[in-house]
Amino acid sequence: MIRVTDIQKHFGALHVLRGITFEVKKGEAIVIIGPSGSGKSTLLRCINLLVEPDSGQVFIDGVQVNRHGIRHEWVREQVGMVFQSFNLFTHLTAIDNVTLGLIRVKGMSRDKAVEKARVLLARVGLAAKANAYPAELSGGQQQRVAIARALAMDPKAMLFDEPTSALDPEYIREVLDVMTALAREGMTMIVVTHEMGFASNAASRILFMDAGKIVEEGTAEEIFQHPKEERTRAFVSKILR
């Protein structure tokens, strides 16, 4: 469903991605773990083309998307993204945040968009907060609205960039619950996170990245209990302490 081959990316002198190759099949939930600076966020952004890889190919549903002639907007309709800092539009209410893309990108009528938005907000448990502004919501609530906003576009896959890293501990649970339910329903997901619990429960596969390369790939049991590489072992032991 999503395939990347030999992705390279430099930021100035910094070689952030040094040849990343992997594949995500439809319905799979992949978790990417690794130390900060390993290029995880950059990799995610290469997939929905917020960042253009220097070389390599990105395939979505068999179509290579990182070449001329492909509309970036089309790519982003196929793949939705949830950010670490939520990035809700502060001047719009929760429901307006969700309907903006529906009305302006998908061209839906306002009524249909609102209806769909309500359903989605209910799905993430925030039906009551439809008319609240982001500043009036807790971090966990904001992130759930962000998830609803991304889901509204009916993407084929979802990218999560450290969705719970900016949350107070008491709110992490509610967001992870939504993500776990999403994975169970069969959404193709790539999640960058430090939440090992979620990785164990919901991930079909885990990728460990370090210094721009994928060091090891495997199931949760393989990576956490029997890591093959030394670096993986070192990282996992630090996290699972």
Added chain:
Amino acid sequence: MDTATAFQLREPPKLVAGITLIHLVEMVVAGLLMAFVILPAIFDFSLLSAQFWGIYTRFYVTGLFGTFFYVALALPLSVVLGFLMGWARVSRLRIFSWPASLYVNVFRGLPPLILVIFASLFGTSLIPQAILDRFFAGFRRGDIAVGIAAIAIGMHSSAYQAEIFRAGFQSVPKGQVEAAQALGLRSWQRMRHVILPQTFRLSLPPLGNEVAVLIKDTSILAAISGIELVAKSRDLLGILPASGFPIVWIFAVWTVVALTYFVITYTVTRGLRLLERRFHTPGLEGISL
């Protein structure tokens, strides 16, 4: 009785945008004191002298209208120019950002008085003769010069407004722009639905202040042959001594002028604060420059 209950106070009733009953009382008392006690005591006149107003009213009204005219001329221009320049300043394209920076630095670095005098002297030379003949044939050269000077004041203000708008643009969190991209919104859609709404809300408070400054700046036009409040008042004072009226009336005139400006700027700034409050979105407080 513990301290807490001892100091329990009822929140004084707020009338309008931070002006409580106390404020109003204060202002009324101060105003009355000024009009009837202080000023007569010092300056030996009463602002309510009918004789005084008999002469002054004509000048005052003409001048006031003149001021409003110049403000109406300069203000919209300054906002539009300021917005465009502010936008250009944050552009990645140097073809926009460099000229805009130059504009802003030049018009902020020069005092408005100098701009006005320059404009009055060769403002008309800057306009191609053809346009002058077509649109402004009926006007005297001097009047056009004053009009251009008023525009110059607008341009001076626009340089400051450009900075305000620039700060407004830069205060929109980059992450939201990214999120808009991730949703598939196109560049102009991002501008229209995400960036601009927030820019305006953020820029509003300092902008209100800038408007007040613009209104005050129109007084500079009195230095050239503009027809506005200060100039007209000065005219009156020109003929006063000859007519044999008490020289102390000079103070009356300037007090009235000062009060007028004060009331105007006070109203504008408080009024805008009211407007801000009505359109307030939680989470979008004004920027500080």
Added chain:
Amino acid sequence: MSDLRVYLRNHWRYFDAALALVVIIGTLAYIYDLLVGSRGLDVAYIARNYTLYIHAVFTNVYATTIAYLVGMAIGFSVGWLRTARTVSLARFAASMRTEKRERREDPSQREGARRLLVVVSLLWYGTKYVVRRIGDGFVEIIRGTPLYVQILFASSFFIVFLPQYATEGLLIGIIALAINTGGYQAEIFRAGLQTVHSGQIEAARAIGFSRLSAMRYVVLPQALRLIIPPLTNEYIGLFKASTFLFVLGVPTEISYLAQHEGFAGDVFEIFAIVTAIFLAITVTLSFVVQALERRFRIPGLGIEQVKVARGVRLARVGG
């Protein structure tokens, strides 16, 4: 053809910058042509007269500095006064009510003492309140009226009460400028003092500082760092405002313009000189401000509050 496009895309930065320069130089050339055109630049005029302009600039600097310092004294005192803790009328009324209730509940013989206390506190808070409000009023008036009007006001004051000095343009101008900058500086000082004020004095007292020592060792050092940027900006603004001495008959740069009124001849040269002078001075001063800011910055110290005062566009004339 696509080679060209690729080349353009890769070297866009230089292309972009070049275009920008073209626009700028083009506009300047156009203006130059309009104003000077075939006449040719009158360099002789510049060579002949530049001393006059230098002299005029010195007058400006002189006036600005004096007015600034006087204004600083005014501004500091008024600003300090305005940070006086006053009790709002409502709270005062509330505490009066409490007092009454207390008296009813617990009648004691200390009537006289109680009454005295009430009167004294009334006087004390009352005076503080009035003083504070006068300070507020002063600042509001200065900020709410144009500098030009203030100058004319000062001038008429002299005409009426001190006619012998009425022609001393420089003196009148400096006084008007001083009062004007005093009002704005009062706002700066107030904001600076208040930003540091509340919690830190309490903390200092808790450690054992006296009120005065707390002010000296805790509040002032921080407040000083906060107010330096806006104060330097104020100086720049005041310098720009000193051009108003022109209307008082003091020879400044632009009086030469007025002399040339009818003769549109060397106007561009004068324009160029004056612009160059002002831009040079304001840009230099701006750099000084930035350098000072960087040097005295304390990370995390709320520059925000004081910036509000600065953002009040301390450009004089209007504001």
